[in-house]
Amino acid sequence: MKILDLLKNVSIDVNATCSNKDEAIDTLVSLMAKQGNLNDQDVYKQGIYAREELSTTGIGEGIAIPHAQSEAVNAPGLAAMVVKDGVDYQSLDNQPAKLFFMIAVPKTGGNEHLQILAMLSQMLMDTDFKDSLINAQSVEEFMDLINQKEAAQKAKEEEKEEAQKEFTGTYRLLAVTACPTGIAHTYMAAEALEEKAKQMGITIKVETDGSGGTKNAPTTKEIEECEAIIVAADKNVEMARFNGKPVIQVKVADGINKAEELINEALSGNAPIYHADHISTTVESENDESVGRQIYKHLMNGVSHMLPFVIGGGILIALAFLFDDYTIDPSNFGKNTPLAAFFKTTGDTAFGFMLPILAGYISMSISDRPGLAVGFVGGALANQGNSGFLGALVAGFAAGYLMKGLRKLFDYLPDAFEGLKPVLLYPFFGLLLMALLMTFIINPPVAAINTALTNALNSMGGSSKVILGMLLGGMMAIDMGGPINKAAYVFGTASIASGNYDIMAAVMIGGMVPPLAIALATFFFKNRFTKKEQQTTLTNVIMGLSFITEGAIPFAASDPLHILPACVAGSAVAGALSMFFNCTLMAPHGGIFVIGVISNPLGYLFALAIGSVVGKFGLALLKKPLK
Structure with a gap:
């Protein structure tokens, strides 16, 4: 396979005109679609934007390589574009991008195309080659330049492989390069480091951790003998x-952009010594993140690990009540029959891990492995101290920053104590201080707040609960899986643990409405949607009934001003009606498939239908017929 097997004439534009980043992405996606290798253009575009959120793919020097690995891709492909006047692509060097390559990779499949894309990434590090592509006057000239360069690059790669096989000396430097998708930046960084080291007369071996797997990994002997290591x-x-x-x-x-600076720093003798027992294995620098972003990242790490326990345990507990006989012993409802007792015991066990898991993984996100045990114990103490979900939340952050402080403090100890840190010093002092914090500082006030909140929710009258349901339902549709949606969902799952089951019912119905409203609109108001959008009707019905709000994301992303207000209105109405009909839900997920454990199921279905219809007519009102 060659690069030109992935790049077709129809997907190249050497005289494109774009005024901003969004237009550049739209143009490239359209070029990619001309190859016929996309099954859903909107979903693929969402993947492109998701990659841009991690970090810009405008790598500087006039080059941008947007890319996505997506289920919307049937076969690997490339699209190319030249904007001779340049586009503000928010590149790393703040300079306009002129040369664009867009990469489409399937979620599954072989790795041969990934090797081709890696070669393309390395080729673009050649300034003369890049400039010749930008100045190409025709598609044919553009293709011919790539063909010639690829042949030269293959010869260069073969020469490098032979040189490595024959090399018997010691590498002064080792390096590892990796980007989230492992497609482009991984290999461009490797190429930049290798070329700069060669110019400086320094031996280097670079491991690439790409989508096709790890390549060129150093041996134990090479690690022992090298002077320093760069992890980019x-x-x-x-x-x-x-x-x-x-x-x-x-x-x-x-x-990619600071290869020489990194090499000099690594060999300066001032590079920090890595200690695997307490230095985080993540390479993302928190100094480049806002405080809000850091807190959200740590919180989501805890929540994502907690949810399997909550969802699985919650559904099992709900099944216990479904299969039990209340009349046998009302005080023991949920465990009166052997089957119900089995479900209830298993569900309770899973639920019991919820708070320790939440706190433990928040702490671990902040301070790596030493924070895990301390966070676990903090979450368990929150459970025992009646501070509940809120207490575990505070415990997770407290444990994380406590262990971060202890690590810095213990760095002043002599090297002889290094081996004792992970097995004795961190756990002993961490657990002792955490217990003191929870017992005397965190649990008392947080337990009081938690009790007051629970009492306030239990004492809410009809109108207050309806307003709360409307708010929570609307929040589930505002960003469809984003921070606001997650905040409402976490509030619902926490309320289950506190015995307030009506809140989870309003949260789930709010998340079910957007895909259902869109499904109804695409069916009844076809003239407002494209043919491809109309084909998603059945998919959105299934996603909506399954409580998968993300089914509505492609529509919201392509037309947020018209889609989001209608979906929020429908979800808010459904959440309010769920509260009005006193619907309760003990399971934190499941959609229509847990209707058997929802109290007043007919009222719940009615609320779901009304909310979806409101969303449908809102979409019809806001979206104009297509020309």
Whole structure:
């Protein structure tokens, strides 16, 4: 396979005109679609934007390589575009981008095309080659330049492989490059480091951790003998093997744009020594993130690990009540029959892990492995101290920053104590201080707040609960899986643990409405949607009934001003009606498939239908017929 097998004439424009980043992406996606290898243009575009949110793919020097690995891609492909006047693509060097390559990769499939894309990424590091592409006067000239360069690049790669096989000396430097998708930046950083080291007369071996797997990994002997290691990555890589070595950890973009600076720093003798027992294996620098972003990242790490326990345990508990006989012993409802007792015991066990898991993984996100045990214990103490979900939340952050402080403090100890830190010093002092914090500082006030909140929810009258249901339902549709949606969902799952089951019912129905409203609108008001959008009707029905709000994201992303207000209105109405009909839900997920454990199921279905119809007519009102 060659690059030109992935790049077709119809997907190249050497005289494109775009005024901003969004227009550039739209044009490239349209070019990609001309190949016929996309099954859903909107979903693929969502993947492109999701990659841009991680970090810009405008790598500087006039080059941008937007890319996505998506289920919307049937076959790998490339699209190329030249904007001779340049586009503000928010590139790393703040300069306009002129040369664009867009990469489409299927979620599954072989790795041969990934090797081709890696070669393309390396070729673009050649300034003369880049400039010749920008100045190409025709598609044919553009293709011919790539063909010639690819042949030269293959010869260069073969020569490098032979040189490595024959090399018997010691590498002064080792490096690892990795980006989140492992498609472009991984190999561009590797190429930049190798070329700069060659110019400086320094031997280097670079491991690439790409989508096609790890390539060129150093041996144990090479790690022992090297002087220092550079890790240029935007995702976790295997770091324990570098224990005791000087290691510089930076973003993958620095590997591309600051290769010489990194090499000089690594060999300066001032690179920090990596200790696998307490230095985080993540390479993302918190100094480049806002405080809000850091808090959200740590919180979501805890929530994502907690949800399987909550969802699985919650559904099992709900099944216990469904299969039990209340009349046998009302005080023991949920465990009166052997089957119900089995479900209830298993569900309660899973639920019992909820708070320790939440706190433990928040703490671990902040302070790596030493924070896990301390966070677990903090979450368990929150459970025992009646501070509940809120207490576990506070415990997770407290444990994380406590252990971060202890790590810095213990760095002043002599090297002889290094081996005692992970097995004795961190757990003993961490757990002791955490217990004191929870017992005397965190649990008392948080338990009082938690009790007051629970009492307030239990004492809410009809109108107050309806307003709360309307608010929570609307929140589920505002960003469809984003922070606001997650906040409402976490509030619902926490309320289950506190015995307020009506809140979870309003939350789930709010998340079910957007896909259903869109399905109804695409069916009854076809003239407002494209043919491709009309084909998603059945898919959105299934997603809506399954409580998968994300089914509505492609529509919201393509037309947020018209889609979101209608969906929010429908979800808010459904959430309010769920509260009005006193619907309760003990399971934190399941959609229509847990209707058997929802109290007043007919009222719930009615609320779902009304909310979906409101959303449908809102879409019909806001969206104008297509020309």
